[in-house]
Amino acid sequence: MPKETFYNLSEEKRNRFVQIALEEFAYRDFQAASITQIVKKLGIAKGSVYQYFDDKLDLWLYLKKYSEEIKISYITSLKREDYPNFWEYYRAMYLHGINFDLEHPLCSLLLYRIGFKESSEQVKPYLHTWKEEAKIFFRQWIEAEKKLGTFEEGIATDIIVHFLLTMSLSITELLQDRYHIDFEKNISEGKPLFGKNKEELIKAVNDLIFLMERALKIN
Template identity: 40%
Template sequence: MPKQTFLNLDESKRKLITDAFLREFATKPFDVASLTVVVKKIGIAKGSIYQYFEDKLDLFLYLVGVCSTTKFKYIGHIERKDYPDFWFYFRALYEHGVQFDLENPLQSQFLFQLMENLHSPSIKHLYQEMLEQSVAGFEEMVKHEVAIGLFRKDIPIQVMGFMLYKVGVSIQEHLIQFRVINPKISIEKNIPIYKGKKDKLMLTVDHYIQLVKPSFDKKSNQ
């Protein structure tokens, strides 16, 4: 958590510092990202950072929190009960996620690179923790669908939850592999990752849904 000295800064200075480090961590792994380089760019003393945060990790976790909070404002209000089946809900999460990207490109770029960033040796323990949290979230989605009789129950929830998590990962990797998006160029040009790409993203999501839906849905396996 940031120290009170950081919270006491005026909003413009907090944003300057936050954005500068978002860009640094979006382009470099945690262990390579440099506090020294950033403070030189924005013209503050390196010692100031330790007046604002306990250490580099504390700063990094603050950035994760900021971006996650912002994204939640876009997708947190989406409720499963408002959609006829899980896959309409799953699709809606992507649609609203695109809006987050278009309106908050730097935060989106940071989150896009987050799991790769967490492979840095000094914070690998965080990768496992966040992976477990992500998978647990998908397991809860699966539990709900099984409970209301829409998902099959002959496959362990843990298996289906992890598979659903991997579907999301595969969609992202697919878009990069086939050059629909290029996160590195987006960061260099300071433009949203999905600018002008929403239709292709949603078409890809629809294709993946078509592939995996029969494997999850109860009526497809009766």
């Protein structure tokens, strides 16, 4: 938990601090990310960081929570009852969720790293939490949908969860392959993530969901 000193900072200062810290932790391993580099970029003394946070882990945990809270606010805003069927809802959620990535690319990168790439010993205990939570959420959801006859009978819930999550999370790779978009580069250069139009993105989402639907729906 950050110390009071951190919360006493002006919003401007605090945001700047978070932004630069996110940059460092989004692009590097916990181990490789450097407090020294952060203070250099910020032009502040190293001691300041330790006026704000207990240690490196404390800062990392703050950034993780910060990003998660923003992400959750994006996900929970759509309601199932506003959509005629599961796949319409899923498509809408998917596209809506991508707004998080577009509007908070550093948070998105950090969570991606935490979910998939991180392997530093110091943060191991904190790695799988959000993925586990996502799985629990998906599991409940899919069990409810099963009663509505959304999915082919006989396909186990765990494999539906696995399948949907895996496919959903693979979209960035598909976009990189298809349109040669280098997200990390675009973000670090301050460029928009999608050049002129979001249509490429929408097409990729539709192509993926088309396959998911074929794989899972009742014939």
